[in-house]
Amino acid sequence: MRIEADQLSKCYRRLEALCDITFKVDSGCRVALVGANGSGKSTLNRVLAGLLSFRGSLRLGGFEQPTEWAQVSRGRVYVPQTAPQSNVPVREVVQAFARVRGLTVEQLCCMARNFDLELSAIEAAPLRTLSGGMRQKLLLSLALAVPAKLYILDEPTASLDVYARERFFELFSELSRDATLVLCSHRLEEVRPLVDSVLHLSEGRLVYQGGVRGFLDARARSVIEVNVAPGSESVLRARGFRAGAGDWWMRSVTRGEKPSLLEELLRELGARVRDLNVRELEGLDCENEPPDDNRSSENEFPEWRERPHESEWQREPAPGPEGEPRGDA
Amino acid sequence: MSAAWITCMRLDLGEVLRSRWMLLCLMVYSVLGALFVLVGMRESNVLGFTGLGRVLFSLCHALVLVLPLLALTGVGPAIVRGREEGVLELWLSQPVPRTAWLAGVSLVRFGALLGPLVLVFVLLALWTRFGLGDAIPWGFLGRALALCACLLWSFVGLGIALSVYATSLARATTLALLLWALSVALIDFALIGALLRWRLPVEWVLGLALLNPVQDARMALLAGAEPELAILGPVGFFATTRFSPSALFALGALWPGLVGTAAWLVAWRRFRRGDVV
Numbered sequence: 001m002r003i004e005a006d007q008l009s010k011c012y013r014r015l016e017a018l019c020d021i022t023f024k025v026d027s028g029c030r031v032a033l034v035g036a037n038g039s040g041k042s043t044l045n046r047v048l049a050g051l052l053s054f055r056g057s058l059r060l061g062g063f064e065q066p067t068e069w070a071q072v073s074r075g076r077v078y079v080p081q082t083a084p085q086s087n088v089p090v091r092e093v094v095q096a097f098a099r100v101r102g103l104t105v106e107q108l109c110c111m112a113r114n115f116d117l118e119l120s121a122i123e124a125a126p127l128r129t130l131s132g133g134m135r136q137k138l139l140l141s142l143a144l145a146v147p148a149k150l151y152i153l154d155e156p157t158a159s160l161d162v163y164a165r166e167r168f169f170e171l172f173s174e175l176s177r178d179a180t181l182v183l184c185s186h187r188l189e190e191v192r193p194l195v196d197s198v199l200h201l202s203e204g205r206l207v208y209q210g211g212v213r214g215f216l217d218a219r220a221r222s223v224i225e226v227n228v229a230p231g232s233e234s235v236l237r238a239r240g241f242r243a244g245a246g247d248w249w250m251r252s253v254t255r256g257e258k259p260s261l262l263e264e265l266l267r268e269l270g271a272r273v274r275d276l277n278v279r280e281l282e283g284l285d286c287e288n289e290p291p292d293d294n295r296s297s298e299n300e301f302p303e304w305r306e307r308p309h310e311s312e313w314q315r316e317p318a319p320g321p322e323g324e325p326r327g328d329a
Numbered sequence: 330m331s332a333a334w335i336t337c338m339r340l341d342l343g344e345v346l347r348s349r350w351m352l353l354c355l356m357v358y359s360v361l362g363a364l365f366v367l368v369g370m371r372e373s374n375v376l377g378f379t380g381l382g383r384v385l386f387s388l389c390h391a392l393v394l395v396l397p398l399l400a401l402t403g404v405g406p407a408i409v410r411g412r413e414e415g416v417l418e419l420w421l422s423q424p425v426p427r428t429a430w431l432a433g434v435s436l437v438r439f440g441a442l443l444g445p446l447v448l449v450f451v452l453l454a455l456w457t458r459f460g461l462g463d464a465i466p467w468g469f470l471g472r473a474l475a476l477c478a479c480l481l482w483s484f485v486g487l488g489i490a491l492s493v494y495a496t497s498l499a500r501a502t503t504l505a506l507l508l509w510a511l512s513v514a515l516i517d518f519a520l521i522g523a524l525l526r527w528r529l530p531v532e533w534v535l536g537l538a539l540l541n542p543v544q545d546a547r548m549a550l551l552a553g554a555e556p557e558l559a560i561l562g563p564v565g566f567f568a569t570t571r572f573s574p575s576a577l578f579a580l581g582a583l584w585p586g587l588v589g590t591a592a593w594l595v596a597w598r599r600f601r602r603g604d605v606v
Contacts, residue, residue, distance in 0.1 A: 049422040052604045066602070070426070078422035084415035092343050093419075096336045100423050139419075 001075055001149040001180045002027045003048065007056040010043050010204075017043040018054070019204040025197075027061075027149075030181040032191045032212065034219075035201035041184045042081060044201065045154045048182060049078035060150065075149035079156050081184075083135035084127055090138065091123035097142050112141035114171055115164050132159040144171050151175070154184045169193065192216065217256035220280070224258070225250045226265065227275040235268050247274070252281070333425045337433030340420070341407070345441045350403050355445035357399065361391050362449050366456075384453060385466070386551070389473050393547040396442070396477060397484045398509045404438045404488030405505035408600070409495045417605045431489065431600050435593060439485045443478055450474055472578065473550060479585045480546040486589030490596040493603075512543045535567055542585035549581020 003025040010018040018040045025031050033041050046052045048060070050069055058065040060072045098105045109119045115137040127135065136159040143151065157165045172181075172194060185191055191198070191212065198215040200208035208215060227248050228236065239261065241249040253261055258278070266273065345351050365387040408431070411417045421427060450473070454465045488505060495501035515538065538544050552569045568577060 046418075046606055051418060051422055051606045053602055070424075073424040076422075080415060080418050080422075082415060084419050086414045086416050087347055088340065088343060088416070092340065096340055096420075097423070099332045099336050100420075100425055102332075 001061040001072065002059075003150070003180065003182075004059040005056070006058075008044075008047065008058060009055040010040075010047060010052060011055075017204050018047070018201075020056070021201075021204075021206045023199060023206060023209050025180060025182070025199075027180055028178050029197060030195040031183065032195040032198045033182055033184040033201065034186065034191070034198060034215075038203075039201040040204040041201055042154055043204075044199075045078070045152050045182065045184055048150075048152050049076065051078075072150070076152070077143045077146050077148040077150070078152040079139050079143045079154060081154040081158070083130075083132075083139050086128060087126045089124055089126055090119060090130070093127060093138070094119060094123070094142070101146050103145060108142060108145050111145040111171075112138065114167050115141055116167075117141060133161060133164070136160055137164055140168060144168075144175070147176065148179060150180045150182070152182045155186075156183070157185075157187065192220075218254055220255045221252050222255065222258050223250055223252050223277075223279045223281060224261065224265075225277040225279070226269075226273060228269060229272040229274060232269050232272045235265075239265065331429070334429045334433060337420075337425060337430045338437050341434045341437040342441075345437060351441040351445060354399055354403075354442055355448065357395060358392075358446050358449040361395065362388055362453055365391075366453075385450075385469060385473055388453075389477070389550045390547075392446075392477055393480065393543055393550060394513055396446075396480050397512055397543055400438075400442055400481055400484035401488045401491070401505035401509050402502070403442065404435075404485050405491045405495075405501045406498055407434050407438060408489065408492035409498050409501045412606060413498055415606075421605050427601050427605065428597065431493075431593075431597055435485055435489050438488075439482060442481050442485070446477055446481075447474065476546050476550050476578070476581050479582045479589075480542060483542040483546075483585035483589035483592075486592035486596070490592040493596040493600045512541055515541045516544050516547065539568065539580070539584075542588050545581045545584045547581075549578045552577045 003023075005024075006022050008018055008021040009016070021044070033044060035041050043052065047054050047058065050066060050073065053066075061075065063071045065072070094105055094108050097103075098108055112119045117134065117137045119138075122130065122134070127138075130138070136156070140156055140160075143153070157168055160168065181195065183191075183195055195212055197210060198208060198212050199206060200215065200219075224241075225244075225248055226236070226241070227246070230247070233243070233249075236243075236249045239251070241251045243249055251261075262276075262278070362384070365384045408417070417430075421430060450470060454470060457463050458465050487508060491504050491508070492501055495504060548568050552574050572580070
């Protein structure tokens with residue numbers, strides 16, 4: 001289902017959640033919707049799902065929304081970020097869903113079993129008593145059982161365990177390639193294999209639309225940790241590394257910067273490198289604009305900021321007697 | 330009826346049954362009915378009529394005050410709670426028309442209010458026929474039921490409008506209680522107070538009173554039994570001396586029905602195109 005948005009805006013009283021967003025997503029395309037908290041991702045998802053009014057124009061599969069709602073509603077599936085906190089029993093939800101989607105309850109039960117969810121065992125349980133993960137599995141089971149043309153998934157794996165997440169990836173890859181996907185996620189492991197383009201929102205505005213490769217080169221981040229022999233500090237400092245404990249230095253880099261920096265580092269330091277770790281950060285850095293130079297800043301160290309034993313790391317190393325930073329914290 | 334309509338109605342019926350709200354309505358009606366039977370009103374001959382007619386008359390007099398409260402507190406939170414709990418987000422992103430959802434909720438709640446009332450009326454009629462051996466006053470029974478149904482529909486429509494426009498459950502509940510208090514206060518004493526305080530023309534005050542669906546239903550119910558009753562109050566007395574019982578019945582049935590339908594349409598217009606999350 002092709003999505004065409006033109007000058008799409010949404011205001012909540014005085015708050016402008018979406019501002020003149022224009023984009024097109026071809027039928028069969030798989031798009032990641034990324035952005036910082038409050039950037040308008042969920043609002044855009046809800047507009048696409050037909051839950052919010054808006055200004056501007058939105059066409060789904062060639063049908064103007066919301067006036068031609070009926071023509072697209074059957075081919076569209078939406079999974080909200082949080083499942084309803086209602087007292088309705090699981091059995092009623094499943095039966096109602098099967099009825100409005102023209103499916104059988106057995107089909108939905110089969111899909112749920114893919115997530116290790118036995119619906120017959122929880123059929124009497126009110127929805128609100130299920131754990132967040134179980135509710136998410138239930139919603140995904142219902143959604144993926146529908147042969148839809150447009151899937152709108154808002155943080156679909158946020159509450160899932162590793163096994164369920166893998167099953168989701170497998171099931172998703174089995175869906176028709178004609179189906180369009182809008183996936184709201186911060187996780188690299190979802191964005192990388194599941195989508196082929198990215199819409200990046202910032203403060204309600206579309207700041208990037210394009211291929212996933214270009215986006216990940218600028219946004220996906222790795223941490224390079226290097227343990228070096230004494231005397232290498234100036235080389236590392238010049239390249240934006242920060243000193244940590246026990247002769248370890250670290251720096252966060254984008255995917256585009258990583259190969260050249262590693263090559264340079266090994267060429268300059270050679271045998272003085274005792275150990276080297278390169279770790280991919282799981283989340284996308286959507287809070288900050290991509291750095292335009294190699295200077296390090298606190299914003300480039302999202303993982304460092306969240307490190308539980310932060311005191312072990314020397315944030316601002318005091319100069320040593322020779323003007324060099326001390327390697328030990 | 331399409332699958333979507335049936336689904337909406339079944340989901341809301343499940344909600345009504347789980348919350349035991351229907352049971353509460355049945356209990357309220359039964360307690361009121363039993364109360365008027367037990368206090369011996371069936372034997373009272375003070376105002377000229379006895380038996381089931383007398384019980385129904387007293388019951389209806391109480392119901393015109395109770396029905397709006399039950400309707401507003403039962404229907405007022407329906408939509409706003411669904412919005413807050415994420416129920417609307419789940420179901421209205423499915424092929425479920427918003428009109429079906431709103432109509433389904435309205436009809437189920439209306440049925441949940443009216444069904445127990447019909448049951449209590451039927452039980453009272455059976456008790457009269459087989460317990461007391463009296464004839465059932467079908468005319469008054471039917472008229473009372475029709476007026477109660479119109480009054481209920483009026484406040485179901487108003488409750489749905491409140492629920493659609495309210496931004497939170499707490500606000501919807503507060504507004505529902507305020508609306509009930511206003512409609513009860515405007516029956517007589519607030520109007521007479523206004524008349525005395527600001528020296529409004531009598532026609533204005535009476536016109537305002539007749540805009541109140543509770544007042545219209547009350548006058549139609551009571552005037553159908555005895556147009557000369559002093560308990561009709563000044564507004565009721567004024568109206569009954571100028572309109573025939575048939576005209577009052579038409580006013581008591583049509584005006585609340587019209588108010589409920591207009592409020593429902595206003596809510597529907599907002600719900601159909603507005604935000605549901």
